[in-house]
Amino acid sequence: MKTVSANKQTVSRKWYIVDAEDKTLGRMSTEIANRLRGKHKAEYTPHVDTGDYVVVVNAEKVKVTGNKFTDKTYYHHSGFPGGIKSITF
Structure with missing residues (x-):
């Protein structure tokens, strides 16, 4: 059995x-x-971008x-020196 490596032409995105x-x-x-x-795909290849597109709705209503x-x-x-920034959730 031959190992299949994904490339730009074979990647299908959802x-x-x-x-x-x-x-x-x-x-x-x-x-x-x-x-x-x-x-999550069977044709996952670490050095190739095989990922899908994700849109998150209602992000302000997430539970923590x-x-x-x-x-x-x-x-x-x-x-840069003194360039640390902080924000709260």
Whole structure:
């Protein structure tokens, strides 16, 4: 049996619409990430973009567990001295 490697010509992409209302943030984001990378497909190839398109609706109504809504802080850095930024959920 020969190993098949995907390329740009053989990749077929689908559109997925995800309704985020009353879904848990972490579980939904892992499923979306797998769809974007194409890991749910049999022809997944790590060095080729085999992923699908994902549209998320009702993202403002997503559920978070625990105290993340009030206590979670996200940080990102610009790469320059003093460039750390933080936002809350």
